[in-house]
Amino acid sequence: MAESAHNLAPLLHVDHVSRHFGGLTAVSDFSLELHRRELVGLIGPNGAGKTTCFNLITGIYPPSSGHIRASNHRIDGLSPSAINRSGIARTFQNIRLFQNLSVLDNVLAGIRRRGQLGLPRTMLRTPFFLKQRHDARAEGMELLATLDLAAHADQLACNLPYGQQRRLEIARALATRPKVLLLDEPAAGMNPAEKERLMQLIAFIRDRFDLGILLIEHDMKLVMTICQRITVLDHGEVIAVGAPAQIQSDPRVVEAYLGEPTG
Numbered sequence: 001m002a003e004s005a006h007n008l009a010p011l012l013h014v015d016h017v018s019r020h021f022g023g024l025t026a027v028s029d030f031s032l033e034l035h036r037r038e039l040v041g042l043i044g045p046n047g048a049g050k051t052t053c054f055n056l057i058t059g060i061y062p063p064s065s066g067h068i069r070a071s072n073h074r075i076d077g078l079s080p081s082a083i084n085r086s087g088i089a090r091t092f093q094n095i096r097l098f099q100n101l102s103v104l105d106n107v108l109a110g111i112r113r114r115g116q117l118g119l120p121r122t123m124l125r126t127p128f129f130l131k132q133r134h135d136a137r138a139e140g141m142e143l144l145a146t147l148d149l150a151a152h153a154d155q156l157a158c159n160l161p162y163g164q165q166r167r168l169e170i171a172r173a174l175a176t177r178p179k180v181l182l183l184d185e186p187a188a189g190m191n192p193a194e195k196e197r198l199m200q201l202i203a204f205i206r207d208r209f210d211l212g213i214l215l216i217e218h219d220m221k222l223v224m225t226i227c228q229r230i231t232v233l234d235h236g237e238v239i240a241v242g243a244p245a246q247i248q249s250d251p252r253v254v255e256a257y258l259g260e261p262t263g
Contacts, residue, residue, distance in 0.1 A: 110175025
């Protein structure tokens with residue numbers, strides 16, 4: 001199944017993208033492909049340009065050069081909301097929930113991004129509006145159940161433990177029905193038991209929602225365990241691409257990031 005998927009256009013194709021900030025080159029000639037049901041890691045030292053790559057893919061920054069395609073459609077230069085509607089969703093290194101809304105309302109915010117009810121329908125509470133609201137709540141509760149958060153639906157997001165807030169941010173991203181999910185350091189701040197559950201959750205999400213997942217993460221055990229392929233950045237440039245075993249023994253990666261051979 002995975003081989004046949006690779007015969008199709010990639011869900012995400014980043015083609016020789018660079019980004020300059022004045023005289024500083026933050027990302028240089030970055031290329032990457034992500035296919036359906038792939039789980040790919042993006043690693044490197046702090047300041048290597050990893051989050052900048054996410055910001056380029058999701059439209060926070062436009063590329064200085066190069067192209068980005070989602071399912072073979074150009075998305076570079078589009079707004080973040082248009083890129084989200086094209087099938088790309090992300091989480092952030094620092095959790096960005098609506099802290100004073102309920103857990104369910106955070107997920108509903110993701111669902112509502114997919115379409116507009118329209119002010120007249122909302123004000124008049126038309127049958128169409130009431131049905132959409134009912135369907136959205138049902139979908140939101142199903143997502144929360146899938147991520148083991150349904151029991152907390154009515155709690156404020158700010159009252160969730162840290163690990164559950166991370167899961168809620170993933171649930172909100174999934175609510176937009178993406179084809180590609182970008183996870184920016186999802187294990188940051190988690191204890192070993194939470195990281196173990198997160199590894200299982202990420203693999204489950206990929207299969208359950210038929211996604212391609214691109215993952216930034218500093219926990220090398222997590223990356224080497226769940227990622228099929230890894231791209232390594234250093235000073236904004238790709239220095240290695242390969243399977244986990246190749247990356248662990250690559251001299252340039254060891255020198256720039258890992259520090260010593262692992263495994």
